[in-house]
Amino acid sequence: MSSGLLELVGGVRIIVTGDEGEIHFQFQDHVLLVCNHRSEVDWIFFWNLALRLGVHDRIRIMMKSVIRYAPGVGWAMMLLEYPYINRNWTTDQDRLSKVIASYKEVKIGSWLAMFPEGTALYDKTLQQSHDFAVKKGNTTWDFVLQPRVKGFELCMRKLDPEYVVDLTVAYPELIGGIRPSPMRFIQGQYPTEVHMHVKRYHRSALVKHKDHMDQWLKDCFAEKEERLRYFYKTGAFEGKPCVCQKLPMWSSVVPGIAFNLGLCCLTVYLLANNPVGTGTWFVLATMLSVFQARSFGN
Numbered sequence: 001m002s003s004g005l006l007e008l009v010g011g012v013r014i015i016v017t018g019d020e021g022e023i024h025f026q027f028q029d030h031v032l033l034v035c036n037h038r039s040e041v042d043w044i045f046f047w048n049l050a051l052r053l054g055v056h057d058r059i060r061i062m063m064k065s066v067i068r069y070a071p072g073v074g075w076a077m078m079l080l081e082y083p084y085i086n087r088n089w090t091t092d093q094d095r096l097s098k099v100i101a102s103y104k105e106v107k108i109g110s111w112l113a114m115f116p117e118g119t120a121l122y123d124k125t126l127q128q129s130h131d132f133a134v135k136k137g138n139t140t141w142d143f144v145l146q147p148r149v150k151g152f153e154l155c156m157r158k159l160d161p162e163y164v165v166d167l168t169v170a171y172p173e174l175i176g177g178i179r180p181s182p183m184r185f186i187q188g189q190y191p192t193e194v195h196m197h198v199k200r201y202h203r204s205a206l207v208k209h210k211d212h213m214d215q216w217l218k219d220c221f222a223e224k225e226e227r228l229r230y231f232y233k234t235g236a237f238e239g240k241p242c243v244c245q246k247l248p249m250w251s252s253v254v255p256g257i258a259f260n261l262g263l264c265c266l267t268v269y270l271l272a273n274n275p276v277g278t279g280t281w282f283v284l285a286t287m288l289s290v291f292q293a294r295s296f297g298n
Contacts, residue, residue, distance in 0.1 A: 007048065010190040017239035018198035024054060025163065029109040032161040033059075034152065035169060035219070036144050036224050039180045042169050045194050046113050049167070052242075059111040062104075074105070083112070085151070093154055100158040102129045112159060113167075116147035116217060138218075143228035147221050149214040156206075156213050164206065165288040166199040168224050171232045197227060227280075251269040 006012045025031065035042060043061050065084040067074050085092045103110040119125050119185045121144065129145040132138075138146065156164075171180055171191050180191050186191040209216040231237050 006044070008189055010188075011192070012048075012190050013193045014045070014052075015194070015195045016052060016198060016242040017237045018242045019239060020200070020242070021215065022242045023053060023198060024083060024107070027108060027161040029107065030103070030159055031111045031163045031165055031200045032155050032159055033111060033113040033167055034116055034166040034220065035113065036221075036228070037117045037120045038171065038174070040182055041180050042115070042120075042184060043113070045169065045284060046198070048194070049196055049198075050111065055109075055111050058108060059113060062112065062114040086231070087118070089150060092151070094297070096151065096154055097158055100155065103159065107160070108263055110159075112161075114151065114155065116149070116152050116221070117145040118148045119145070121145055121186075139198075141199040141225040142220070143232070144221050144224050147217050148236060149217055152217050153213050160203075162203055164201045166201065166220055166224075168197040168199075168227050168237070170195045170197075170228060170237070172235055175232055175235070177190075185285055195231065195237055197239055199240060 007014060034048070035046075046059060046061060047056055050059045055209055060080065060082045062083050062085060063077065065086045067077065081099055081102055083096050084226065085096070100112070103112070117129075125145060128143070130140045133140045155161075172193050172195070173180065173191055184190070205215075206216070223296075226235060
């Protein structure tokens with residue numbers, strides 16, 4: 001809902017390009033989406049793309065574990081089986097394997113989105129990436145960080161996706177030094193445009209890379225580097241405008257608005273009539289959510 005409102009109310013323009021003129025997926029397709037991580041708000045715009053592809057009801061995003069403690073949002077993401085990571089591979093791989101197994105049990109397809117870089121690109125993280133690349137004898141990049149391959153390889157093995165979607169996100173404001181951020185969102189300062197370049201790989205095209213998916217991912221990010229270099233030089237991605245099976249935006253957003261408005265009205269009513277009981281329930285629900293998250297992982 002919030003992603004749709006960014007377009008309808010916030011005036012954000014989403015521009016999707018790709019190697020294909022049209023992008024369609026089947027209902028049962030399992031898809032792994034890999035994206036560059038330029039800012040902390042990149043993931044919000046995944047739903048804008050998902051709405052255009054008709055998969056907004058099945059996309060899940062790999063998030064940092066701290067998010068699950070957020071009242072409301074964190075609870076919903078836990079219930080929807082969003083995979084959380086602690087950057088501890090011993091526990092993360094077990095959790096990811098279990099979550100992906102649950103996706104495979106149902107008959108409808110799933111979309112799992114991840115940021116292989118592991119963190120957003122800042123001056124500090126870029127320098128750390130440069131240092132790591134030099135140490136390993138790899139090429140240094142300026143528009144993406146060196147990707148981490150373990151999580152990606154595990155997702156490829158366990159999810160066995162019909163497609164891997166290589167998504168590259170860019171913001172024209174960055175040319176002028178303005179970085180999208182949660183604080184800017186709170187202040188009502190949204191990007192004027194979000195450019196997304198979509199390149200997808202069918203399972204059959206990845207078979208030959210099966211034993212070397214780490215190198216495939218590195219090659220993928222090398223392409224992203226050149227793609228982003230071109231974008232920030234020209235202000236646009238190379239590629240065809242994508243024709244998607246776009247859903248009517250208002251019809252996608254209105255149910256969410258109605259639900260949240262009803263929830264807010266109910267909360268106000270309960271607080272007005274029984275403030276102590278309602279406040280106690282909220283505190284207990286928060287404590288229970290935190291306990292569940294800490295005790296039972298995902």
